[in-house]
Amino acid sequence: MTATPDLAVRIGSLTLRNPVMVASGTFGYGPEYADLVDLASLGAIVVKGIRAEPTTGNPTPRTVETASGLINAIGLPGPGVDGFVRDYLPFLRRHDVPVIVNIWGRTVEEYGDVARRLGAVDGVHALEINVSCPNIKEGSKAFGTNLESFRRVVDLVRASTRLPVIPKLAPNVADIASFARAAEECGSDAVSLINSIPAMAVDIETRRPKLGNITGGLSGPAIHPVAVKLVWEAARAVKIPVIAMGGIRDAADAIEFIIVGATAVAVGTANFVEPGTAPAVVEGIRSHLVRHGLPSVAALRGTVVA
Amino acid sequence: MKVETTTVLAHATYGGDYRCLELEAPGIAPEVRPGQFVHIRLPAPADAILRRPFSVFRADGDRLQILYKAVGRGTAAMRHLQPGDGLSILGPLGNGFPAAAADALPVLVAGGYGMAALYLQARTLPRRGIAFFGGAKAGDILCVPEFEALGWEVRATTQDGSRGERGLVTDALDAWLSGGGRDLRPEFFACGPNGMLRAVGGRAEAGGWTAWLSMDRHMGCGVGACLTCVQKIRDPDAPGGWSWVRICREGPVMECRTVVWEGDE
Numbered sequence: 001m002t003a004t005p006d007l008a009v010r011i012g013s014l015t016l017r018n019p020v021m022v023a024s025g026t027f028g029y030g031p032e033y034a035d036l037v038d039l040a041s042l043g044a045i046v047v048k049g050i051r052a053e054p055t056t057g058n059p060t061p062r063t064v065e066t067a068s069g070l071i072n073a074i075g076l077p078g079p080g081v082d083g084f085v086r087d088y089l090p091f092l093r094r095h096d097v098p099v100i101v102n103i104w105g106r107t108v109e110e111y112g113d114v115a116r117r118l119g120a121v122d123g124v125h126a127l128e129i130n131v132s133c134p135n136i137k138e139g140s141k142a143f144g145t146n147l148e149s150f151r152r153v154v155d156l157v158r159a160s161t162r163l164p165v166i167p168k169l170a171p172n173v174a175d176i177a178s179f180a181r182a183a184e185e186c187g188s189d190a191v192s193l194i195n196s197i198p199a200m201a202v203d204i205e206t207r208r209p210k211l212g213n214i215t216g217g218l219s220g221p222a223i224h225p226v227a228v229k230l231v232w233e234a235a236r237a238v239k240i241p242v243i244a245m246g247g248i249r250d251a252a253d254a255i256e257f258i259i260v261g262a263t264a265v266a267v268g269t270a271n272f273v274e275p276g277t278a279p280a281v282v283e284g285i286r287s288h289l290v291r292h293g294l295p296s297v298a299a300l301r302g303t304v305v306a
Numbered sequence: 307m308k309v310e311t312t313t314v315l316a317h318a319t320y321g322g323d324y325r326c327l328e329l330e331a332p333g334i335a336p337e338v339r340p341g342q343f344v345h346i347r348l349p350a351p352a353d354a355i356l357r358r359p360f361s362v363f364r365a366d367g368d369r370l371q372i373l374y375k376a377v378g379r380g381t382a383a384m385r386h387l388q389p390g391d392g393l394s395i396l397g398p399l400g401n402g403f404p405a406a407a408a409d410a411l412p413v414l415v416a417g418g419y420g421m422a423a424l425y426l427q428a429r430t431l432p433r434r435g436i437a438f439f440g441g442a443k444a445g446d447i448l449c450v451p452e453f454e455a456l457g458w459e460v461r462a463t464t465q466d467g468s469r470g471e472r473g474l475v476t477d478a479l480d481a482w483l484s485g486g487g488r489d490l491r492p493e494f495f496a497c498g499p500n501g502m503l504r505a506v507g508g509r510a511e512a513g514g515w516t517a518w519l520s521m522d523r524h525m526g527c528g529v530g531a532c533l534t535c536v537q538k539i540r541d542p543d544a545p546g547g548w549s550w551v552r553i554c555r556e557g558p559v560m561e562c563r564t565v566v567w568e569g570d571e
């Protein structure tokens with residue numbers, strides 16, 4: 001039995017020192033948590049969604065807590081490609097951690113433009129394509145739930161960059177396997193899932209929706225079992241790696257994803273609760289592998305008995 | 307800024323609907339500056355996942371205190387904390403109040419938990435001025451002996467007249483402002499409901515004075531990552547003339563002239 005199991009995983013041409021990332025939109029661009037988490041302990045940082053231009057996002061209230069969950073309708077505010085490269089990339093380059101940029105656009109062409117521009121700068125290691133944010137009124141949502149527009153976006157991003165590309169799948173589709181397969185056929189290096197689940201909450205006294213945007217996306221422990229089922233289905237459908245997220249609180253939740261076929265995982269909402277969750281999940285995976293006499297995280301992957 | 311598992315030292319009724327929670331927090335308490343807050347991980351119920359933000363009332367050595375009122379399920383659960391219990395807090399967070407201008411008379415204006423949020427600033431300010439405390443009823447007026455012990459003159463106002471003058475805190479403030487006889491221009495430090503902050507900011511702007519407002523927004527992460535707590539500020543360089551700041555990071559204390567007020571807040 002090896003005392004130090006191999007935690008490294010590969011996503012296309014990118015090697016991560018461990019399989020635990022932080023999910024887009026839940027860790028800012030890196031500096032926000034740098035006092036609290038050693039960034040070099042993370043498998044990768046996935047930064048908040050970036051489009052071509054600066055964006056202001058949705059009106060407030062932007063989040064509401066629900067039973068074991070959080071509904072958010074932040075609306076993808078951000079500094080745009082140039083602002084990200086100018087204001088955040090120099091900071092990230094000083095840290096020994098792979099940077100995955102979550103990208104989105106209002107048109108198919110914008111996705112291509114963002115991918116091309118980010119592919120040309122030093123310090124970006126992969127692109128996660130956000131086709132599935134439930135909070136954007138324009139195109140984005142249809143890109144995640146309509147197979148044809150999904151393919152157009154992924155094809156164009158693939159053609160626009162040599163970086164590894166990772167389409168992020170929407171959970172609210174009839175057949176997740178067909179989206180995972182489409183991603184693979186378009187030359188994606190991996191798929192990630194799940195994005196938050198379309199949701200709504202209403203104040204019963206005022207009868208008004210609790211979010212400025214009316215609807216939002218549910219995340220946190222409430223969605224974990226839904227995510228496990230979708231990750232299981234996606235992982236069976238494709239050979240490319242699956243990056244799993246949805247309600248991870250601790251190592252057990254992450255291990256569950258790996259057992260149903262995930263190559264890597266991402267911690268989202270739990271960062272708000274315990275900023276140290278991701279490093280704790282890495283340690284928990286390590287000790288689980290030791291306890292089960294497994295030489296590597298790869299040896300655990302897809303071992304579900306079902 | 308750090309996450310620390312603190313120990314509850316004391317937890318008791320304080321006055322009115324408020325309780326005082328005293329924590330042993332050797333990592334965080336010595337770092338606290340006036341106007342900063344901590345983000346508390348609820349001990350229960352487990353299905354309420356987000357931390358809750360609270361201003362630091364007092365910080366002395368390794369100890370810090372917060373004053374809080376039970377308003378919802380998270381604060382209701384906090385009432386069951388017992389001495390000896392562990393409690394995870396994240397902090398200190400936020401910008402805090404700035405140092406006072408050398409040539410101004412500090413004027414404190416507080417409602418709700420604002421009295422607690424202003425205490426450290428009242429202790430730190432080099433000059434003692436006047437403090438206006440407002441509430442619906444006598445039980446909402448907190449900390450008066452503490453402020454008086456620091457040398458502050460406190461004027462209380464309640465809407466039902468059960469303590470001090472009857473009316474709004476801004477009524478008492480207006481009466482004082484129109485009274486004249488001041489050698490120094492006022493500089494305001496305020497914390498309370500948004501409507502009160504807006505009113506204080508309005509008085510300051512009209513008079514050409516400075517007002518530092520500690521603002522209350524719903525929060526997720528508390529550290530600037532989730533973009534829940536945003537507030538519009540004036541920004542001539544931005545399209546539309548405004549941009550967002552994060553109240554957890556660039557705030558909670560904002561100068562009144564920067565704030566863009568919306569709707570009926």
Ligand SMILES: Cc1cc2nc3c(=O)[nH]c(=O)nc-3n(C[C@H](O)[C@H](O)[C@H](O)COP(=O)(O)OP(=O)(O)OC[C@H]3O[C@@H](n4cnc5c(N)ncnc54)[C@H](O)[C@@H]3O)c2cc1C
Nearest residue numbers: 358359360361373374375377378379380381419522523524
């Ligand atoms: C910077 C700052 C300092 C604060 N200092 C104090 C203090 O010293 N003493 C005190 O009693 N209260 C303080 N508050 C308010 C306190 O955070 C809320 O009363 C508390 O979060 C309510 O939680 P709950 O679960 O009981 O309420 P619920 O209504 O059940 O909470 C649901 C959600 O709404 C949020 N929420 C509800 N009311 C508020 C509010 N007024 N402000 C922000 N978020 C809210 C909660 O955090 C939670 O995410 C402060 C708020 C801020 C932003």
Ligand SMILES: Cc1cc2nc3c(=O)[nH]c(=O)nc-3n(C[C@H](O)[C@H](O)[C@H](O)COP(=O)(O)O)c2cc1C
Nearest residue numbers: 023024025049130194195219220246247248268269
């Ligand atoms: C506040 C917030 C902001 C988010 N922003 C983004 C985003 O910009 N892009 C994206 O692809 N997903 C975004 N997400 C979704 C998360 O990356 C993740 O897919 C989802 O929250 C599920 O994981 P969790 O349950 O661990 O949070 C956001 C989630 C939250 C809670």
Ligand code: FES
Nearest residue numbers: 526527528533554
């Ligand atoms: S509470 Fe998350 S950014 Fe302020």
